[in-house]
Amino acid sequence: MLAKSVSAYRSAVVALLAGCVAIPLAAQPAAPAPAAGAVPPASPAAAPATDPKTLPLEEGEGRAVALKLADELIKSFVFRDNAEDYAAMLRKNAAAGRYDKGTRGELATMMTDDLLAVHKDGHLHVMLAPPPERAGAAEAPQRRGPPPGWPPLIQAAKTIAPGIGYIRFTAFMGTDEEVAAVRKWLAENANAKTLIFDLRNHHGGGLDEQDAIFSYLFAKPTPLVKMAVAKDLFDRGDSPLASGPTLKFEAQGDKMVATHTAIPGADTPLRTAKVYLLVSNKSGSAAEHFALALKSSGRATLIGEATAGANHFGGGQPLNEHFGVWMPVGRTYDIKTGKDWEGDGVAPDIAADPRQALVVALEKAGLSHDEAVKLDAQEVPGEPVHRDKLRAR
Known part of the structure; x- marks a missing residue:
């Protein structure tokens, strides 16, 4: 069982x-979150009563x-x-x-x-842990998707004003649909003078969406951040990370260390576009990885407040049939300083009330204050963009 x-x-x-x-x-x-287009359970009766x-x-x-x-x-x-x-x-x-x-x-x-x-x-x-699968449930794992009650993974993806692309995320879940939507938005805004990434209520995630974005923003292979796990954990196959095109692990003492690298794609004007990243104290985990990568490389200006301060990556592990632990097994850190953001967050380049961060970015992109306020009012994030730290875990 x-x-x-x-x-x-x-x-x-x-x-x-x-x-x-x-x-x-x-x-x-x-129960596992269904992939987009998946057939839901036959009836609510299949769910546990307690x-x-x-x-x-x-x-x-x-x-x-x-x-x-x-x-x-x-x-x-x-x-x-x-x-x-x-x-x-x-x-x-x-x-x-x-x-x-x-x-x-x-x-x-x-x-x-x-x-x-x-x-x-x-x-x-x-x-x-979730309850046992109901009788007849497919044994193959479903593609990862957002838990019930979350906003869409991409809340908005548009040209918010002439020459300005805007995208607002909930998480980087690496679904085929989300990565395809990111690439579609980038292609549609390939001639934009400015891109605005809104991660003010971003829950975290993986590298797939980030790698797609970086392929448009960088003109040459660019080291972004380093990621490290214990060598014995890596060797026994318990690392949630593996080497790939943008991540190459090498042994360094008792650690396996990789440099996350931006790999350029097709040449587009986005390589020289201005990039603004909106952050808040709810921008956590992979959102902070994304923020540090763009800040450390000098490729984006961060607007808002310090991020959540959740650095150590890992994944879920079972403890018994009823309990599990989200186990941090590695850390991501700045190539230049060796420091990570655990507890402190990634600091913005322009400090601003996160509720006004989009207005600030639009003004930096050349819009008047009145135009920026009007467009900001039309963008309603799916969740609050700031939380009281006294109430945060």
């Missing part, structure tokens, strides 16, 4: 590449999950010293009976809070 549950877990938990999507516990889908978060823990389950998590952290977490601190806390709490009572949802929340009280991390959290 565990093998089937693990399969369902892996297809539902999006293990993406660059920084990854950190899906809050409350937003965890109860919310998995409300189910009581089985005897000894909480303690077993804590001990398994401690072992997995030692095995895989990005920083060994931090992993040992986490593991010591979990083992101590398990022995004291802290995880013996309550519901599964309460345990996931409690254990996450305990971890982050030891060391903050923008991605690490315990979550509920």
Whole structure:
């Protein structure tokens, strides 16, 4: 039974590449998100009648999950010293009976809070695995897509004003449809003088969309950022990253390190277009990778506020049939300084209220203030573009 549950877990938990999507516990889908055009379940009756978060823990389950998590952290977490601190806390709490009572949802929340009280991390959290697949469900994993309730992956893609292309993302999920839509927008705006990328409520994701964009923006192969994982983790096949055309891993001591490189595509005027990137404290994970890559290379001007500060990339791992952990296994960092953005975020070039960032970008692109305000009013992001940090995890 565990093998089937693990399969369902892996297809539902999006293990993406660059920084990854950190899906809050409350937003965890109860089943894999359907790909665009997929046939939905035959009837609502196929869904479980009980919310998995409300189910009581089985005897000894909480303690077993804590001990398994401690072992997995030692095995895989990005920083060994931090992993040992986490593991010591979990083992101590398990022995004291802290995880013996309550519901599964309460345990996931409690254990996450305990971890982050030891060391903050923008991605690490315990979550509920999806329930077993219903009878007759296809065994092949579905293509990754947004969890239920999210806005479309691309909320807007247009020529917002003559010579100005504008695109607003929810995440980089790497679906065929999203990558194709990005390429279509770039082709339609190939002669634009200015491009505006709006990542103010971007949840994170992978490299596919980024690589498509970079192929238009750079005239020659350009190193962007570095990404590193432990060599033993890479060698045993547990890295969410592998070498590819834009990412080449090489051994450096006990690490495998790759340079993410922009590879030019066809020559278009976009190689010299002005580029503005809108960011906020909700721009997380792969959005921060994208921001650092463009800022460090000098290819874009960032407008808004410091990003979310969620750096360490990784993916979902099962702990048992009912629980999993989003495990950070590597870090992305600036080629020039060696620093990453965990906890601090990527700072903007032009500090602005993120709610006014599009107005600022449009004015920088040559529009009058009144024109910019009018166009901004027509663009309504699918989610808030700023959050109160006191209420953020």
